[in-house]
Amino acid sequence: MKLTYYGYQPFDVQPGEITVLATAAPKIYHDLVIGLRDDMDTVRLASDDFELLKHSQASHWYGDPVLEIDLNKIFQRKLQDLFLKSLSEKQVVQLTDDWQRIITQILGDSYLLDVPLNVPETPALAKLVKLSGLQLEESVNREPYGILETLIKTLVELNDQKMVVLTNISHYLQVPRLKMLRKVVATTYLPVLDIEFSENRQKDYFKECRYHFIDHDFILW
Template sequence: MKVTIFPTEPFEVENGILTVVQTSSPKFYTDFIKGLSTENGLTISEDDEILNFASNVTYLKDVVTNPYVFDAFKSSLQNQVVDNLNENNRQELFRIDRRIKDIFLQSAYMEDVPLEINDEWNLKKMVKYAGIQMVSSTVETPYDIITSVLNLFKKFNPKKLIVLNDLFNYLNSSQISDLIQVIKALDLKVLILNFSDSFKKDDFKKCRNYYIDADLVRWTD
């Protein structure tokens, strides 16, 4: 897969190898983020074919400071909960649903107006009512947040390109090395945009590492 922002040459991204785009140019950094946010100005392609941006890219921004980072997976998690129910679970939930509706119906009879209760039984609505969701407060460190998000993508949406920015402010060299190995093990396509005054190389030896300097000249490690 290639990510292109004019007039810079394309950035190569592939499964299992972290792509890092570092820059000291405020203009390039701003234009790149604007392109990700508006889905304009960036082109995603594969085998010389332009791909639909929304279908192939997820821009997660700075996942560490985003309190809603797990919301995107809420529906998928709820669907999986339903899929994991066995027949006994389903029968018990049906009985509970009937009991709840009977209680409401008895209360409805007290009103001097024609009322009825929707007889439809919908497991997904029951899960939604239960409010099952990930608790972000249990994810303790920035590294834990990042790896949790990557694991969720592997589980629910492994084919998309994941783009994040400025995560290296939160990670030490050891954690960066571990993150590179996690991405390799999960076989995900990941690009991290990072604003930096210099071309940092030591932490990214096992990455595809690009640097755009203040004159918009592209360097590759």
């Protein structure tokens, strides 16, 4: 995929890699953020064959790992749907039978009230899964690396191949953690873009990533 910002050659964002677009220029950072977050024309996305792509079709904005990403808010419903699709016919029958036994038990205990009670219908399995609150463990939301690793792994499970757009991951990850994240990304087909606001070049920190830096004077390094 190619990302174009006016005045510069297109930036390649390749699957299985972390591409970093860092800048010390507030205007450029602003343009990149609103372009990718709010689907504005300050940034253009295109295929490797230079076919223009709509942002919503080609990328997902996730932003700041700590301030913006709530994994369960983003993925809970999708993971519940995936869980249901992953069940074998035998497992569906077993879960349905188990739920029917619970209903039978409830009705069996309804004598505790001196009024006639009944369960009008057995809820669909999808509704039962939703009522269960099935979700990612809260522990993965407690520290930045866990958030990012789980984000990538969840997108792989969901077979979502859109570009992952993050911001300022250098604020949260030390070099060993960044290396671990890069290795996770390298095992996937996901293109990952990190937009950084930084006064100085961080080429050494991002040495294992595809790194670009635009300074205060709008010069690309």
